[in-house]
Amino acid sequence: MRQFRPVQPPTLQRASAQNAYHYQEYMPSKSLVNYIACYWTSEYDGKGIAPTSRVIPDGCVDIIFDLGAASYQKGAFLTGLMRTYEVIPFTEPQSLIGIRFYAEGAARFLRYPVALINGQHPNLEDIWGKEADEVIDGLLEASDTAERIDWLERELIKRLWMDDPADQLLLTSMNYLYEYRGNLSMTALAEKVNYSERTLRRTFQQQLGMSPKELGRIIQFQGLLQMLAKGARTSFTDAALQCGYYDQSHLIKSFHTFYGVAPSKIVSPDRANR
Known part of the structure; x- marks a missing residue:
């Protein structure tokens, strides 16, 4: 298992977290631990004072699924490598689940150059095509976080058997x-x-x-x-x-x-x- 584990502000500042906002990270299986730093969930119930989410550069690439999105096109997207921090305000209730890939391992699963993602938030459907819809369907059918992560693991492990495009x-x-x-x-x-x-x-x-x-x-x-x-x-x-x-x-x-x-x-x- 690698020594490097990226850190995001909610993990570092749990004492100051607001009750209406919950962020949690989950370790991947041994098969994926060299490629994926963690799975994560971000939940805001819309009650109380709206919090803000601070996201910082961590040398990783994320696929983010918005479980409350109105459409598939907006419900799954990618974020590339960041050079500086970003502060995102919560304006409404939100339920997200994400996959955080190490930079050098992301291309094996995305089948798309990480360099073309930086500074953009492309829809997963533009990268994976119809497979993106199938993954989202599985997430929406799952009853809880454990089932969602299990579903994502199975989908990602399938891609381990493909040729590795990494340099x-x-x-x-x-x-x-x-x-x-x-x-x-x-x-x-x-x-x-x-x-x-x-x-x-x-x-x-x-x-x-x-x-x-x-x-x-x-x-x-x-x-x-x-x-x-x-x-x-x-x-x-x-x-x-x-x-x-x-x-x-x-x-x-x-x-x-x-x-x-x-x-x-x-x-x-x-x-x-x-």
Whole structure:
């Protein structure tokens, strides 16, 4: 099982979650754990003060199913790799279930280049055709979250038997970025995979629409959030140093770029002062 597990704000800030809004993540089966970070659900019952959902870059690609959508066309869509955070207000009751793919593994299931999804929200029907309708039908017929996830697992495992379109250089490079928590220069990465920096950049841009450096920064930031989410007894300063943030300005810039707030808004005073 890989070490990298992306973190989203609801997981990190459960103490401040509002009762009307519920977010939960579910682990995939062993067959899919190298491709899928998690399944997740997001529920808002429409009562009380409408919350907002903060979504941050995590190096992943999601398929999102809106179980309350009026049509298939609007009910299932994709989100590509993000470069900065987004704040989404809830204006009405909502019930979502999603599949969060690791960037390098998404193409095996989508059969579509991740690079063409970034910055867009294409309908799943445009990618999978009639298969998208069949998947949505199964989700709507399921009686609860466990049945929905079981249905998605079966549909995804079918696609494991198809030819893998992923570029081996991309897979190897991403594994190194995960191993080093994103703290790997282009020169060092090129040496490890025995390819030129130019070839690396071209491969990442063609496959993912991002450079290794951009993804490395996201993985580095996510590594810090992962440490915070685990509740380890490490001080915030020590955790930041372990993740390669050696100066405060670098750390603050990453928080503002990827999270949209200062570290003090996320880290408890007790942890910050350890």
